[in-house]
Amino acid sequence: xxxxxxxxxxxxxxxxxxxxxxxxxxxxxxxxxxxxxxxxxxxxxxxxxxxxxxxxxxxxxxxxxxxxxxxxxxxxxxxxxxxxxxxxxxxxxxxxxxxxxxxxxxxxxxxxxxxxxxxxxxxxxxxxxxxxxxxxxxxxxxxxxxxxxxxxxxxxxxxxxxxxxxxxxxxxxxxxxxxxxxxxxxxxxxxxxxxxxxxxxxxxxxxxxxxxxxxxxxxxxxxxxxxxxxxxxxxxxxxxxxxxxxxxxxxxxxxxxxxxxxxxxxxxxxxxxxxxxxxxxxxxxxxxxxxxxxxxxxxxxxxxxxxxxxxx
Amino acid sequence: xxxxxxxxxxxxxxxxxxxxxxxxxxxxxxxxxxxxxxxxxxxxxxxxxxxxxxxxxxxxxxxxxxxxxxxxxxxxxxxxxxxxxxxxxxxxxxxxxxxxxxxxxxxxxxxxxxxxxxxxxxxxxxxxxxxxxxxxxxxxxxxxxxxxxxxxxxxxxxxxxxxxxxxxxxxxxxxxxxxxxxxxxxxxxxxxxxxxxxxxxxxxxxxxxxxxxxxxxxxxxxxxxxxxxxxxxxxxxxxxxxxxxxxxxxxxxxxxxxxxxxxxxxxxxxxxxxxxxxxxxxxx
Ligand SMILES: Nc1ncnc2c1ncn2[C@@H]1O[C@H](COP(=O)(O)OP(=O)(O)OP(=O)(O)O)[C@@H](O)[C@H]1O
Ligand SMILES: [Mg+2]
Numbered sequence: 001x002x003x004x005x006x007x008x009x010x011x012x013x014x015x016x017x018x019x020x021x022x023x024x025x026x027x028x029x030x031x032x033x034x035x036x037x038x039x040x041x042x043x044x045x046x047x048x049x050x051x052x053x054x055x056x057x058x059x060x061x062x063x064x065x066x067x068x069x070x071x072x073x074x075x076x077x078x079x080x081x082x083x084x085x086x087x088x089x090x091x092x093x094x095x096x097x098x099x100x101x102x103x104x105x106x107x108x109x110x111x112x113x114x115x116x117x118x119x120x121x122x123x124x125x126x127x128x129x130x131x132x133x134x135x136x137x138x139x140x141x142x143x144x145x146x147x148x149x150x151x152x153x154x155x156x157x158x159x160x161x162x163x164x165x166x167x168x169x170x171x172x173x174x175x176x177x178x179x180x181x182x183x184x185x186x187x188x189x190x191x192x193x194x195x196x197x198x199x200x201x202x203x204x205x206x207x208x209x210x211x212x213x214x215x216x217x218x219x220x221x222x223x224x225x226x227x228x229x230x231x232x233x234x235x236x237x238x239x240x241x242x243x244x245x246x247x248x249x250x251x252x253x254x255x256x257x258x259x260x261x262x263x264x265x266x267x268x269x270x271x272x273x274x275x276x277x278x279x280x281x282x283x284x285x286x287x288x289x290x291x292x293x294x295x296x297x298x299x300x301x302x303x304x305x306x307x308x309x310x311x312x
Numbered sequence: 313x314x315x316x317x318x319x320x321x322x323x324x325x326x327x328x329x330x331x332x333x334x335x336x337x338x339x340x341x342x343x344x345x346x347x348x349x350x351x352x353x354x355x356x357x358x359x360x361x362x363x364x365x366x367x368x369x370x371x372x373x374x375x376x377x378x379x380x381x382x383x384x385x386x387x388x389x390x391x392x393x394x395x396x397x398x399x400x401x402x403x404x405x406x407x408x409x410x411x412x413x414x415x416x417x418x419x420x421x422x423x424x425x426x427x428x429x430x431x432x433x434x435x436x437x438x439x440x441x442x443x444x445x446x447x448x449x450x451x452x453x454x455x456x457x458x459x460x461x462x463x464x465x466x467x468x469x470x471x472x473x474x475x476x477x478x479x480x481x482x483x484x485x486x487x488x489x490x491x492x493x494x495x496x497x498x499x500x501x502x503x504x505x506x507x508x509x510x511x512x513x514x515x516x517x518x519x520x521x522x523x524x525x526x527x528x529x530x531x532x533x534x535x536x537x538x539x540x541x542x543x544x545x546x547x548x549x550x551x552x553x554x555x556x557x558x559x560x561x562x563x564x565x566x567x568x569x570x571x572x573x574x575x576x577x578x579x580x581x582x583x584x585x586x587x588x589x590x591x592x593x594x595x596x
Contacts, residue, residue: 053416055591075318079418089409093332105321106417108313150413 005064006031006158006189007052012061014047014213021047023213024061029191029206034184036200036221037193039210040308045193046086048210049162052191053083065158079107082156086163086193088147092136096127096146099135100153107154121149124179126172140167148176159183160191165199177203197304209307216307224303231256233296234267234279239289241265248286254278263291272297315426318419322427323434325414329404330397330435339396340439343389344446350384351377351450358455374455379545381447382467387538390471391478391503393439397432398482399496402582406490409593421586429483429579436479437472444468460549467545474540477533477571478503480578487582490592506532533574536567543567 007029014022022044029035039045050056052063054071062069070077091099097118104114122131125145130138138146144167151159159180165173181203184190194200200207200221207224209217217224238245241263249267250258254275259266269275276293283290330336354377361370402425405411415424444464451458478499485495513529516522529535543564 050412050591055412055415057588057590074415074420075418077418078416081416083412083416085409085412085416088413090413091329091408091410093328098328102321102325103413103417106318106414106419108317108418 004031004067005029006033006066007035007160007191008064008067009048009052010062012048012051012063013059014044014051014056015059016047021213022051022058025210025213025215026061027208027215027218029189031189032184032187033206034180034190034192034204036204036207037191037210038195038197038200038207038304039193040195042212043195043210044213045195045210046162047213049083049086049160049191049193052160053078053081080154080157082151082154082159084147084151084159084161084164087166088143090135090143090146090150092134095132095134096122096138096149097131099146100150103150104153109154117153117155121152124152125149126175141169141172144168145172156188158189158191162193163195164192197301209304211308224307227303227307231269232272232274234269234276235292235294235296236265236267236279236283237291237293238263238265238283239291242288245283245286245288249279249282252278252282313418315420315423318423319427319430322414322419322424323431326401326428326431327435329400330432333396333400335396336393339389339393340442343385343393343439343443346389347381347385347443347446348450351381351454354380355454375457375459376549377455378448378451378458378461378464379467379549381451382444382464382471383541383545384447385443386471386474386541387534390436390440390443390475391534391537394436394475394479395482395496395499395503397436398479399486399499400492401428401432401483402487402586403490403492403495406592407492411591412593415591422583425487425583425586429480432483433472433476433479436475440468440471440475444471463545463548466548467541470541470544473568474537474571476575477537480575480582481533484578484582484585487585503534506534510535530563530566531570533570536570540564540567540571 005028007027009028010026012022012025013020025044025048027035037045037048047056051058052065052070054063054069054074054077057071063071065077065081068077070081094102100118100121101114104117109117118131122128125148127142127145127149130142130146135143135146144164148161148164151161165176168176177199180190180192184205192200192204204221206219207217207221208215209224217227219227241260246258246260246265249255249265254270254273256268256270258268267279274295276295280290280293358370358374405414415421444467448458448461448464481502482495482499485498486492489495489498510529510532513525513532517525517529547564
């Protein structure tokens with residue numbers, strides 16, 4: 001954690017009653033990163049985010065946004081933060097424009113700047129025709145879009161979004177994905193939570209993985225594979241599988257383990273090496289009839305699932 | 313942007329929030345209609361006085377009818393409006409999940425609460441202005457020139473001050489329970505219980521002549537709220553025989569102090585709860 005980290009979370013622990021929702025969570029996000037905060041349902045993503053904004057009081061640990069603790073000094077810490085909550089519920093008695101106007105005032109934006117910004121943002125999120133309609137009349141996806149426009153009203157340096165594209169149509173999802181990438185190119189720091197690996201993989205530069213309140217990985221997205229992949233796997237389909245065949249393959253020095261599923265063998269290798277040639281000649285030597293042979297490099301998805309199981 | 317600006321922005325927000333409620337309009341309109349009805353009744357009474365109810369006392373009554381108009385609704389209806397305005401003030405933001413939108417912005421919890429409190433209170437003040445204006449206008453229109461009319465602004469301020477008690481108490485429950493219906497019910501419960509216990513205590517006082525019962529009953533929340541305005545009115549208007557200012561021995565200082573105690577305690581509890589707890593979502 002360098003002193004200039006835009007977001008610094010250290011040893012965050014949070015209980016809901018007796019339930020430990022966060023267990024000593026730490027990470028830091030530097031300027032210009034798109035940090036994906038990845039974890040399954042109930043992992044503690046929303047809890048982390050709401051604690052980062054000072055909405056929840058941590059039992060232990062501290063959060064700093066650009067060096068300021070938002071729970072202690074929200075006025076200073078949150079002035080250049082944009083936040084889009086998970087499944088936002090907005091003030092239904094306002095129209096989209098009125099709510100943006102009010103939130104703009106909360107950030108101290110001047111009237112002139114507010115007007116221009118509201119128009120530009122409504123356009124950007126595809127709600128140009130809806131600005132003057134009551135939010136109570138918006139669809140779920142429209143509320144989500146407005147919530148993202150609100151998060152951008154103060155031209156924030158840090159954008160914190162909790163599953164921002166949930167409930168959005170594919171076109172919207174793609175649009176916002178591009179938007180986040182271009183915002184990051186402008187030098188903004190983006191923190192985005194998701195339970196979808198695919199989403200994170202597409203746009204994030206860094207990733208933090210959380211499961212059951214504990215961080216299981218924190219680093220470059222390209223390192224995830226490295227960290228969680230010890231081995232590659234070869235899948236061999238044979239006409240018939242015999243016990244001697246299995247034992248023979250299991251006893252090869254480069255084989256870690258063999259799992260059998262009817263006439264298919266799942267051969268886990270000890271290293272990341274394409275050993276299909278070696279395996280096939282072993283099978284031929286023992287008069288096996290090979291139907292197919294595939295090398296299976298572990299995907300990010302597997303790595304993610306492994307990370308969640310904790311078998312690093 | 314300082315404390316004042318950020319709180320003031322919340323004040324305008326709170327107006328919008330409270331004004332979006334149908335409940336609020338229904339109650340205000342009901343109150344104003346009731347006020348008109350009250351005057352219609354008195355007007356009928358004055359034009360068709362029962363036998364033995366003629367002459368100068370009647371004329372004297374006519375000249376201070378504005379007090380009826382202004383104070384007549386204090387016992388029940390204005391406190392009810394105060395309760396409705398304050399009831400959802402804090403809780404609705406939790407119930408709807410909108411507190412997250414507000415408190416994730418550059419504003420302190422104290423500024424947020426100050427804005428909400430003053431927003432609701434100023435709205436209540438506006439409703440009392442309506443009641444006061446309607447009351448005095450009706451008195452003028454129906455019963456001719458009014459006496460001591462110069463005291464209208466003072467009486468107005470005293471009314472507003474008195475209503476701080478139930479307003480703050482409801483506001484406090486709204487933050488503590490974080491449920492609108494529950495906080496409104498709680499305060500209405502306290503209000504009714506306080507009326508009931510007050511009745512029992514004054515009966516005991518009548519039966520035993522024991523002063524203590526009376527002293528205890530003064531600390532019930534509704535005693536000060538419903539009596540302070542008329543105490544002040546009777547003090548101001550030097551017409552001891554004035555028929556509507558009938559509570560003798562009114563203790564202005566005590567009533568004012570009791571209101572202050574309840575109000576300050578409520579505000580402190582609400583502030584403590586707000587600062588010391590998580591911003592919750594969807595408790596409703
Ligand atoms: N207010 C609360 N009271 C009690 N438990 C809670 C509360 N909020 C969340 N939890 C629990 O804390 C854990 C973490 O919840 P959190 O909402 O942070 O998960 P999440 O990672 O955001 O999940 P999702 O992907 O479903 O949004 C869950 O087990 C949840 O049940
Ligand atoms: Mg969540």
